[in-house]
Amino acid sequence: MTLTPTPPSCAERVAAAYRRITETDRPEIWISLREQADVRAEAHALDARVAAGEELPLAGTLLAVKDNIDVAGLPTTAACPAYAYTPGVSAPAVLRLMAAGAIVLGKTNMDQFATGLVGTRSPHGPVRNALRPEKISGGSSSGSAVAVALGITDIALGTDTAGSGRVPAALNGIVGIKPTLGLVPTTGVVPAARSYDAVTVFARTLTEAQRALARMTGPDDADPRGRTWPDDVRLSAPPHPRVALPRDEDLAPLSAQARAAFHEAVEQLEHAGAETAVIDVSPLLAAAKLLYDGALVAERYAAVGDFIADAPSAADSSVGAIILAAASLPAHALVDDLERLDGYRATARGVLSGFDALLLPTTTEHPDIAAVQADPIALNARLGTYTNFVNLLDLAAVAVPAGEADGSPFGVSVITRAFEDQAAIDIAALLTAEQAPVPYPGNGVDLAVFGAHLRGQPLNHQLTDAGARYRGEIRTAPVYRLTALDTVPPKPGLLRVSPPDGAEITGERWTLSPSALGHFLAALPAPLYLGRVELTDGMWVVGFHTDPASSEAGTDITVHGSWPAYLATLADG
Numbered sequence: 285m286t287l288t289p290t291p292p293s294c295a296e297r298v299a300a301a302y303r304r305i306t307e308t309d310r311p312e313i314w315i316s317l318r319e320q321a322d323v324r325a326e327a328h329a330l331d332a333r334v335a336a337g338e339e340l341p342l343a344g345t346l347l348a349v350k351d352n353i354d355v356a357g358l359p360t361t362a363a364c365p366a367y368a369y370t371p372g373v374s375a376p377a378v379l380r381l382m383a384a385g386a387i388v389l390g391k392t393n394m395d396q397f398a399t400g401l402v403g404t405r406s407p408h409g410p411v412r413n414a415l416r417p418e419k420i421s422g423g424s425s426s427g428s429a430v431a432v433a434l435g436i437t438d439i440a441l442g443t444d445t446a447g448s449g450r451v452p453a454a455l456n457g458i459v460g461i462k463p464t465l466g467l468v469p470t471t472g473v474v475p476a477a478r479s480y481d482a483v484t485v486f487a488r489t490l491t492e493a494q495r496a497l498a499r500m501t502g503p504d505d506a507d508p509r510g511r512t513w514p515d516d517v518r519l520s521a522p523p524h525p526r527v528a529l530p531r532d533e534d535l536a537p538l539s540a541q542a543r544a545a546f547h548e549a550v551e552q553l554e555h556a557g558a559e560t561a562v563i564d565v566s567p568l569l570a571a572a573k574l575l576y577d578g579a580l581v582a583e584r585y586a587a588v589g590d591f592i593a594d595a596p597s598a599a600d601s602s603v604g605a606i607i608l609a610a611a612s613l614p615a616h617a618l619v620d621d622l623e624r625l626d627g628y629r630a631t632a633r634g635v636l637s638g639f640d641a642l643l644l645p646t647t648t649e650h651p652d653i654a655a656v657q658a659d660p661i662a663l664n665a666r667l668g669t670y671t672n673f674v675n676l677l678d679l680a681a682v683a684v685p686a687g688e689a690d691g692s693p694f695g696v697s698v699i700t701r702a703f704e705d706q707a708a709i710d711i712a713a714l715l716t717a718e719q720a721p722v723p724y725p726g727n728g729v730d731l732a733v734f735g736a737h738l739r740g741q742p743l744n745h746q747l748t749d750a751g752a753r754y755r756g757e758i759r760t761a762p763v764y765r766l767t768a769l770d771t772v773p774p775k776p777g778l779l780r781v782s783p784p785d786g787a788e789i790t791g792e793r794w795t796l797s798p799s800a801l802g803h804f805l806a807a808l809p810a811p812l813y814l815g816r817v818e819l820t821d822g823m824w825v826v827g828f829h830t831d832p833a834s835s836e837a838g839t840d841i842t843v844h845g846s847w848p849a850y851l852a853t854l855a856d857g
Contacts, residue, residue: 292344293327293331293344294327294328294330294331294334294343294344294385294387295324295327295328295331297327297344297346297387298320298323298324298327298344298346298387299324301346301389301436301437302320302323304434304435304436305317305436308434308436310411310412310430310434312393312408312409312410312411312412312427313348313392313393313411313427313430313431313434313436314390314391314392314393314427315351315359315361315363315390315391315392315393315394315408315427316351316358316359316390316391317389317390317391318358318388318389318390323387323388323389326387327344327387330343330344330385330387331343334385340384340385341384341385341495341499342381342384342385342386342495342496342499343384343385344385344387345381345384345385345386345387345438345439345496346386346387346389346436346437346438346439347378347381347382347386347387347388347389347437347438347439347440347441348388348389348390348391348392348427348428348431348432348436348437348439348440348441349378349388349390349391349392349428349440349441350391350392350394350398350424350425350427350428350440350441350442350443351363351391351392351393351394351427352394352397352398352443352473352474352476353375353377353378353391353441353443353472353473353474353483354371354373354374354375354378354472354473355371355374355375355378355388355391356371356372356373356374357370357371357372358370358371358388358390358391359391360391360474361391362394362396362397362398362474362588363393363394363395363396363397363405363406363407363408363600364396364397364407364598364599365407365598366595366598367474367588367591367598371472373472374472375469375471375472375473375483376469376471376472376500376502376504376507377441377468377469377472377483377500378441378472380499380500380502381439381441381496381499381500383499384499386439386496389431389436389437392425392426392427392428392431392440393406393408393409393411393426393427394406394423394424394425394426394427394428395423395424395426395448395600395603396599396600396603397474397476397584397587397588397599397603397607398424398425398443398445398448398474398476398481399424399476399584399602399603399606399607400423400424400448400602400603400664401422401423401424401446401447401448401451401647401664401667401668401671402420402422402423402426402651402656402660402663402664402667403420403421403422403423403424403426403427403452404420404423404653404656404657404660405423405424405600405602405603405660406426406600407600410426410653410656410657411423411426411427411430412430412653413430413455413456413650413692414429414430414433414434414456414457415433415456415457415692415693416650416691416692418652418653418654419455419650419651419652419653419692420455420650420651420652420653420656421452421455421456422451422452422453422454422455422456422647422667423448423451423452424442424443424448424476425440425442425443425444425448425449425452425484425486426452428440428441428442428452428486429442429452429453429455429456429458429460429486430452430456432456432458432486432487432488433456433457433458433488435488438487438488438492439485439486439487439492439493439496440485440486440487441483441484441485441486442460442483442484442485442486443470443473443476443481443482443483443484444460444462444481444482444483444484444675445476445477445480445481445482445575445675446480446575446576446668446671446672446675447646447647447667447668447670447671447672447674448484449461449462449482449484449485449486449683450462450484450646450647450671450681450683450695450697451646451647451667451668451671451683452486453486453646453683453684453695454645454646454647454683454685454693454694454695454696454697455647455650455692455693455695456693457685457693457695458486458487458488458685459486459487459488459489459490459492459493459682459683459684459685459712459716460484460485460486460493460682460683461484461485461490461493461494461497461681461682461683461705461709462482462484462674462675462680462681462682462683463482463483463484463497463501463680463705464511464678464679464680464702464703464705465480465481465482465509465511465675465678465702466507466509466510466511467501467502467511467512467513467705468482468483468484468497468500468501469483469502469503469504469506469507469510470482470483470507470509471504471506471507474587474588475583475587475588476583476584476587477575477580477581477583477584477587478509478583478586478587479509479583480575480580480583480675480676481675482675483500485497485500489716489718490682490684490709490712490713490716490718490720491718491719491720494709494720494724495720497724498722498724498726501724501726513703513725513726513727514703514797514799515727515797515798515799516797516799516800517703517704517706517725517727517751517797518703518704518706518707518750518751518797519706519723519725519728519751519752519753519795519796519797520706520707520710520723520748520751520752520753520754521640521641521706521707521710521711522640522748522749522751523557523748524557524558524559525557525558525559525640525641525707525710525711526558526559526560526561526638526639526640526641527553527558527559527560527561527639527640527641527642527643527698527711528560528561528562528563528565528635528636528639528641528642528643529550529560529561529562529563529642529643530562530563530565530644531562531563531564531565534564534565534566534569535645537648537649537666537669538645538648538649538689539649539689539690541688541689541690541694542645542648542649542689542690542694544689545686545687545688545689545694546645546686546694546696548686548687549643549686549687549696549715550643552714552715553643553711553714553715556714557714558711558714560643561639563635563636563639563642564635565635565642565644567628567631567632567635568628568632568635568642568673568677569669569670569673570628571625571628571631571632571673571676571677572668572669572671572672572673572676573672574621574624574625574628574676575668575672575673575676576606576665576668576672578617578621578624579610579613579614579617579618579620579621580618580621580622580625580676581606581607581609581610581613582610582613582618584606584607584610585607585608585610585611585613588607589607589608589610589611592604592607592608593608593611596608602660602661602664625676625677628673628676628677629677629678632677632679633701636701640700640704640707640711641698641699641700641704641707641708641711642698642699642700643696643697643698643699643711644670644696644697644699645670645694645695645696645697646670646671646683646695646696646697647667647668647669647670647671647695648666648667648669648670649666649667649690650690650692650693651663670697671697674697674699678701678702679699679700679701679702680699680700680701680702680703680704680705680708681697681698681699681700681708682697682698682705682708682709682711682712683695683696683697684696684697684698684712684715684716685716686715696715698711698712703725705724705725706723706724706725706751706753707751709724721755721756723753723795725797727797727798728753728795728796728797728798729795729796729797729798729801729826730755730793730794730795730825730826731747731752731793731794731795731796731801731804731825731826731827732758732760732791732792732793732794732817732819732825732826732827732828733747733791733792733794733827733828734766734776734778734789734790734791734792734827734828734846734847735775735776735828735847736773736775736847737792737794737828738791738792738847738848739754739792740848741847741848742773746804747794747796750796750797750800750803750804751796751797751800752794752795752796752800753794753795753796754792754793754794755792755793755794755795756792756793757790757791757792757793758790758791758792758793758819758820758825759788759789759790759791759819759820760778760788760789760791760817760818760819760820761786761788761818761819761820761822762783762786762787762788762820763780763781763782763783763786763818764778764779764780764781764786764787764788764789764817764842765778765779765781765785765786765787765789765835765840765842766778766779766789766840766841766842766844766845766846766847766850767779767830767834767835767838767839767840767841767842768838768839768841768850769811769830769834769835769837769838770834770837770838771809771811775812776841776847776850777811777812777828777829777830777834777835777838778817778827778828778829778830779829779830779831779832779835780818780829786842787842787843787845788820788845789842789845789846790845790846790849791827791846791847793825801826808828810834811830811831811833811834812828812829812830813828813829813830813831814826814827814828814829815827815829817829
């Protein structure tokens, strides 16, 4: 008999994390690290709550928070000590994770004011790469990414305006999810460019990242840019997703090994069932230049420009130069660039039409810290080649590891339209060989199907076309009969009967959006209708039923236990 090991307690996990902090000896990760005694006391309290029966799905999950995100009682500095303030309330993203049992260890180092993709623009020193200490960690969410990559914390929060939640993930060999703008509140976050800021999550696995992100997501009354899932949100990528790929010339910034690693990722997607086609992504890459080379950089001045103008010596030289240069931009230039951005968004819709996602390298290269310090602007700009456009064009992205190139981790990003985050996660999962069964959007409705909508049956495409998600096989309570109805095409009908006359019927559970369920209801042909179906585990879900008269007129096939089993007998006969 194999015994399942007891998972470590919250207190044991905290003790292990502080041992790991000592072992790794990376003090530059942290701007403020909580006292171990305080964190252990919090962990013991969580253990007591779990022992008392409280449901805490993230109990003991260790969390690092980028230092531009508020944690009550810890200073928020955005890597600028002169800017520091101590919030009395944590940001909603942090509060929601803590409410589920996560434990904050501290605040992490970053490129100052979230301006940079390198992880070197900080008075606390460069954050060294987790695997190659002479190399950059990537930024601006540098400390958060390295804390996860070194196994100190399970998850970490970052922010992402131009790629700060994705570039560090790629360079440290971990997962970074940048959700659709507005899904995770930015309340309690020091803005970089408020219109394009997102709170992101790092983890070592896609499943961990999605689980945390789901907890963080949801409207906040104090966030004027908050958004909610649309009623027709897709809850799954299709079985054979269509993935757009860049042209060879779009990959010109990559080394030969990086191009080879990218093509290996493409082959892995194709082997897993994805259909791919090459498109011209140059309009997207052109849009990316608006973020720093155009007037949109005025958003960065609006965020912290007055502070830097009053205290220029407090700012990193590169950060200060970028932000203060925006002070003289005329208003009409911003209007012009916003109009250009609208045009790029329309172009992007056309470029991505007919595809479920776009696959790109996450970044271009992995420079040494010394090289970035010698050329801080140009190298930083190149790193954002494949990331800068994503938030500008209102897209979602998932960054995952994809092997190695030139001795460093290599990563790719799956990019989708706004609110199609789950499709990005599902396609990324084809590369990580994992899949969380519960969809990220939390507004789905379960539907039980027993006939032509089952997998492998002729109408299953109606579910997959609507973005429905397969959740597994189900069996009804033993109070139903199954009938082959007298319809064209043939389909079964499910009828509830008294217990002695019923049997368990096998079907499938799918989760779909409320809008998709409404379309199913509106198009449902007689004699079928939607009603509640009781399952063997006592749960009730919406499912297809038929009326007694139509059931009586059909052929009773209950003995077969399922529609496919009945069809098999017809084929055998």
